[in-house]
Amino acid sequence: MKTPSPYEEECLFCKKRILENCFASSLNFAAIYNIAPILPGHSLIIPKKHFISLIELPDDYIAEMMVFAKKATSVLKHVFECDGFDWTIQDGVSAGQTVPHLHLHIIPRKPLDLPESNEWFAKIPENEKQLIDSQHRERLSNDEYNAITSKLLLAAKCMGL
Numbered sequence: 258m259k260t261p262s263p264y265e266e267e268c269l270f271c272k273k274r275i276l277e278n279c280f281a282s283s284l285n286f287a288a289i290y291n292i293a294p295i296l297p298g299h300s301l302i303i304p305k306k307h308f309i310s311l312i313e314l315p316d317d318y319i320a321e322m323m324v325f326a327k328k329a330t331s332v333l334k335h336v337f338e339c340d341g342f343d344w345t346i347q348d349g350v351s352a353g354q355t356v357p358h359l360h361l362h363i364i365p366r367k368p369l370d371l372p373e374s375n376e377w378f379a380k381i382p383e384n385e386k387q388l389i390d391s392q393h394r395e396r397l398s399n400d401e402y403n404a405i406t407s408k409l410l411l412a413a414k415c416m417g418l
């Protein structure tokens with residue numbers, strides 16, 4: 258069983274508000290919309306409990322996470338009418354993880370949404386190339402964020418999530 262870390266109370270993704278704003282959840286995971294999406298639909302799958310790394314997750318959590326992420330991706334596909342997705346985890350500081358709470362990025366993709374289909378990194382400023390988790394990208398307003406989350410919530414409920 259995971260022991261609480263000293264900064265757990267300070268963790269961005271452990272804050273109660275985050276889980277209250279999720280658009281879908283499973284027993285141990287929640288799907289939330291990114292406040293600063295790289296592309297429309299950019300969402301995160303996070304464990305409800307504080308885990309920093311994928312390596313710390315029990316095997317049954319891994320299985321649940323992938324199944325839940327697949328379902329959340331179906332919701333995004335429906336709402337954002339996209340035909341592809343980037344899934345990425347920055348696991349560890351050297352990999353660009355800035356929020357020390359495990360999260361899987363799901364980034365919906367459409368044809369010609371970026372100059373090179375395999376290069377969504379191009380959306381990240383040169384000096385922040387590692388920071389997919391960047392706190393510096395332009396953020397949505399509360400109204401924009403709530404409107405998108407409401408739409409996702411409705412779609413997730415309609416799809417049985």
Ligand SMILES: [Zn+2]
Pocket residue numbers: 265268269270271306307308357358
């Ligand atoms: Zn946390």
